[in-house]
Amino acid sequence: MLEFFKVTDLASVFKNAEAFTPVDAETVPLPESCGRVLAETISADRDLPEFLRATMDGYAVKASATFGASDGSPAYLTVKGTVSMGQTPTFSIAHGEVCRISTGGMLPEGTDSVVMIEHTEMLDDTTIEVYRSVAPGQHVVEVGEDFRRGQVILEAGQYLRPQETGLLAAFGQQSVRVFRRPTIAIISTGDEVVPIDSTPVQGQIRDVNSYSLSGQVLAAGGIPVRYGIVRDNYEALYATCRDALTGSDMILLSGGSSVGVRDFTIDVLTQLPDSRILVHGISISPGKPTILANTQKKAVWGLPGHVVSAMVVFKVVVQPFIEHVAGLSPSQRQAFRIPARLSRNIGSAQGRTDFIRVRLTRDNDEYRAEPILGKSGLLNTMVMADGLIEIDVNTEGLDAGAEVAVIPL
Amino acid sequence: MLEFFKVTDLASVFKNAEAFTPVDAETVPLPESCGRVLAETISADRDLPEFLRATMDGYAVKASATFGASDGSPAYLTVKGTVSMGQTPTFSIAHGEVCRISTGGMLPEGTDSVVMIEHTEMLDDTTIEVYRSVAPGQHVVEVGEDFRRGQVILEAGQYLRPQETGLLAAFGQQSVRVFRRPTIAIISTGDEVVPIDSTPVQGQIRDVNSYSLSGQVLAAGGIPVRYGIVRDNYEALYATCRDALTGSDMILLSGGSSVGVRDFTIDVLTQLPDSRILVHGISISPGKPTILANTQKKAVWGLPGHVVSAMVVFKVVVQPFIEHVAGLSPSQRQAFRIPARLSRNIGSAQGRTDFIRVRLTRDNDEYRAEPILGKSGLLNTMVMADGLIEIDVNTEGLDAGAEVAVIPL
Secondary structure (H helix, E strand, O other): OOOOOOOEOHHHHHOOHHHOOOOOEEEEEHHHOOOOEEOOOEEOOOOEOOOOEEOOOEEEEOHHHHOOOOOOOOEEEEEEEEOOOOOOOOOOOOOOEEEEEOOOOEOOOOOOEEEEHHHEEEEEOOEEEEOOOOOOOOOEEOOOOOEOOOOEEEOOOOEOOHHHHHHHHHOOOOEEEEEOOOEEEEEEEOOOEEOOOOOOOOOOEEOOHHHHHHHHHHHOOOEEEEEEEEOOOHHHHHHHHHHHHHHOOEEEEEOOOOHHHHHHHHHHHHHOOOEEEEEEOEOEEOOOOOEEEEEOOEEEEEEOOOHHHHHHHHHHHHHHHHHHHOOOOHHHHOOOOEEEEEOOOEEOOOOOEEEEEEEEEEEOOEEEEEEOOOOOOOHHHHHHOOEEEEEOOOOOEEOOOOEEEEEEO | OOOOOOOEOHHHHHOOHHHOOOOOEEEEEHHHOOOOEEOOOEEOOOOEOOOOEEOOOEEEEOHHHHOOOOOOOOEEEEEEEEOOOOOOOOOOOOOOEEEEEOOOOEOOOOOOEEEEHHHEEEEEOOEEEEOOOOOOOOOEEOOOOOEOOOOEEEOOOOEOOHHHHHHHHHOOOOEEEEEOOOEEEEEEEOOOEEOOOOOOOOOOEEOOHHHHHHHHHHHOOOEEEEEEEEOOOHHHHHHHHHHHHHHOOEEEEEOOOOHHHHHHHHHHHHHOOOEEEEEEOEOEEOOOOOEEEEEOOEEEEEEOOOHHHHHHHHHHHHHHHHHHHOOOOHHHOOOOOEEEEEOOOEEOOOOOEEEEEEEEEEEOOEEEEEEOOOOOOOHHHHHHOOEEEEEOOOOOEEOOOOEEEEEEO
């Protein structure tokens, strides 16, 4: 009655990612680059900064003029004017002279450092006492100290955070080549699933997966496109998949928990043009019945119908594929996991990788990961959860106090 | 020459947050609710699920009919049809009978559990052998087991992740009341700052802060509005602030590192109608010269001009204010910090809170936090950094190997 399939282990599933081509690039205005993936490698076209720049308010000076200065034996120096912000100084400074300068100002010729205003006293309009010596280069940023002309500043495949967007601004990039955000089609299946604006009768449930998966796609950097609910019907599923393939970079089918839909899904993914099933079952829990096909070089997933299983599979299996397709370089793909200590023993079957929902609580300087009990189909366990812990395929369980690495949800 | 101001400690700065009113609410379609802050408390208008639901493929049965069943002594049960997905069963099941059911199906009257298909064998069209007993409630979700009618499912002030959006879908919320995303005005000041489409001459720098702060505002859930660069001029700064106040919920001024602009900023924030300076200097590094005013009940910040200082102050000081104004409840405001071990000794001055940029590397099961050296004005230190560690006001420094909690950047 049931097809018994040979499950694939998680590591082998991930090896399929390289089969799918990253999306192409587009040009966006700089302010829209934040949160995107850079599609070009960018080099510095100039030094940053391009001039010797003060990092303190005070007096620009040749450091050697202050050597030996102390409270008891100050250096007396002549003030030769003020550096105007944003202007190239029109004068130069001789030994024994200084000029007033503000943070960010350009040091004039003849100076190499800044005496902080706190270490000086004005004697009259043109003379100051300096109580502290400075070293050459003190309280200044050297030419090219931040970035040198010709240096690679950002590489293709890098995720752009606010500081990288700032860096692009510093080099005058008004627009930037980024990878297009991949479009991810979301299709719910199952005769028991009704749209959220329906009132379900006994035996029906509302279409939760279309919305929870949309949220996950957005959080993973994709653009979700909802195709709604497809009935347990081969022709309908085939037609919807065919439509979705033309407009998307990946397809997420969810549902098919009933035998009929599961069979249809397999049939459709086998019979679509240029389509091949790569994975039919993964040795993970929850999420074992997950299907992956390569259809016209696009990943098509058959996710479990259970909301929780579908969300867990998305997080731990699908998301790395989206990140690959989105152009992220491998070093950028792994989000930080939060080290924590397990609050209680948990068992696990050998031969599969278990993902356990946990709540995080602070326990002095560390986090305590408290497993959330409850049947895997219950949405409330996901609402209570802060993250997931992974119990390795070769581990029979973990003891209370074990160090775990929590995947944030 | 310089105004010497009395700095405020960080904890006292945060006490000002409550003075600012959270933004009002708006209604958005459910798919746009993800990443937003809920503005209403929502209760379950029905049980979830509303019917006894199978979590496995198999046979719905009264558990007592399987008691004592084993491989050696199977129970023989009569198959009375199939539950159709999405339909209320039209038949009931007597003792000694079963019906076929798929995961997600509704159990018919007279049954309380599901025998997994793997633990059965078909003898003929109407008879199965059952090799394993089940307990009442096994492989089913009870009525209301996920959420009970009347129960509060989500509270106002909660951040909506994909699972909360899914939960709202389960309860048929096609649209949802969320707090408006706060609009944050960004104004750069300083005669040395030029727009990013200009080629700076010696002494000038491009306006980085407008873009790095925009990115941070977006990441914090706000809507950045850039007002561009204002020259070192009281009237210009006053006029721009006045304009920005009408259209925004908060203002970020950055720059003013020169003495002139700092004075103008203080004057403008003092002289705008209904405006009062709350904080003039914070005992943190970087970021000491930060200013906070309450202007017409909106927070107006004077941030340092240094890109790095401005970003650090945003992350550790401004962001909690944005989260408050955005309606996030206090329990939702603190992002997780990543526990790590410090790779080397770092010193710190007592009497101020230091924020040190660190890079995170994996070291077996834990993270190693490696301080990034380099002058605080250098953008490259932020590009290399994965996060910040906080060195408390009463601590003189931390030793290599110390446990630290990294604020992700």
